């Protein structure tokens with residue numbers, strides 16, 4: 243395999259872009275090599291600037307659940323282009339997308355479209371503060387909710403593999419409104435509610451933590467969060483930017499049967515275009531401008547191209563019988579192959595089409611156990627897979643995303659590559 247073109251492009255990019263990239267994890271620093279520059283993608287496959295082909299398990303970090311350049315989605319965007327790129331005025335397509343979202347996630351009675359997951363979560367937090375008249379929020383160590391100031395506190399994902407987990411430039415006075423609990427540890431949440439009576443506006447959670455690797459909720463954890471927030475008059479916000487339309491049409495809230503007050507979406511609902519959404523109960527959402535006094539706006543919100551890609555993606559998902567069962571089955575096959583190939587060296591978590599393999603002897607159920615993983619071993623695994631044409635997340639703390647474009651041939655080839663990597667990397 244040749245990587246010379248990627249290397250050249252990277253060396254030139256660092257002169258123009260910070261770290262050579264437009265989002266940190268893309269720089270491959272956690273696996274200690276230059277990034278691969280992507281030329282194009284189709285279905286389950288990525289093609290880099292040197293012409294190498296890979297089976298892709300990053301899927302743009304989640305949006306491409308149908309695979310890359312799905313013909314129906316591409317056609318929908320092309321059609322939308324012909325009709326004008328943006329109007330800054332309401333369209334019927336926005337109504338269609340809001341209806342599709344509510345049909346799948348009944349808790350999102352009213353929703354607002356924005357342009358990224360970051361924007362969705364940031365806006366939902368403002369709304370929760372406006373609604374409750376309280377300032378503090380609770381989040382979990384290792385959960386990522388976008389890069390807005392107050393949420394870059396003990397964030398997972400890219401921030402986890404940097405030397406400083408929290409960002410410079412976030413005022414301490416602002417960060418102190420964010421209280422941090424331990425994922426899957428109810429007592430840590432109880433303690434914060436007890437220490438800050440009547441002050442907590444909302445508790446924010448990734449219902450399946452997927453930015454510290456994949457860490458599913460323990461049985462009863464989400465319903466505990468539902469109860470305790472209700473008891474204290476705080477809102478429960480599910481950040482379903484990853485899990486929405488991935489664990490099933492109704493996201494984690496349907497999968498685990500726990501209904502939040504507000505939900506944030508992104509990634510899949512844009513079908514590969516920049517879209518986010520937040521929504522929930524009508525009585526809360528009515529507080530958003532112009533019907534209420536919580537201000538939030540966007541020049542490109544509900545953009546026609548992004549909306550078209552989202553509508554088409556959700557439509558294909560809902561009209562393909564058995565699609566989620568198939569995704570789940572393929573993810574289970576991969577998880578089984580990982581356990582078989584790496585044995586006691588690893589622990590594998592799987593929730594729907596999210597898979598996470600940790601190089602640790604401990605069961606991974608919280609932040610502490612997630613970071614017990616040997617990240618150098620992960621990097622060796624990453625390289626062993628790249629050499630076999632399998633493109634994994636260039637970091638231990640990102641999920642492996644299975645898409646509907648991963649068919650029998652791709653899954654089988656990946657299982658073989660896992661076996662060979664397991665042998666090559668020694669026992």
Ligand SMILES: *Cc1c(COP(=O)(O)O)cnc(C)c1O
Nearest residue numbers: 358359360386387388483484508
């Ligand atoms: C990706 C992600 C976000 C941020 O979305 P962007 O579109 O990258 O701004 C927020 N929350 C979760 C759970 C995410 O995985």
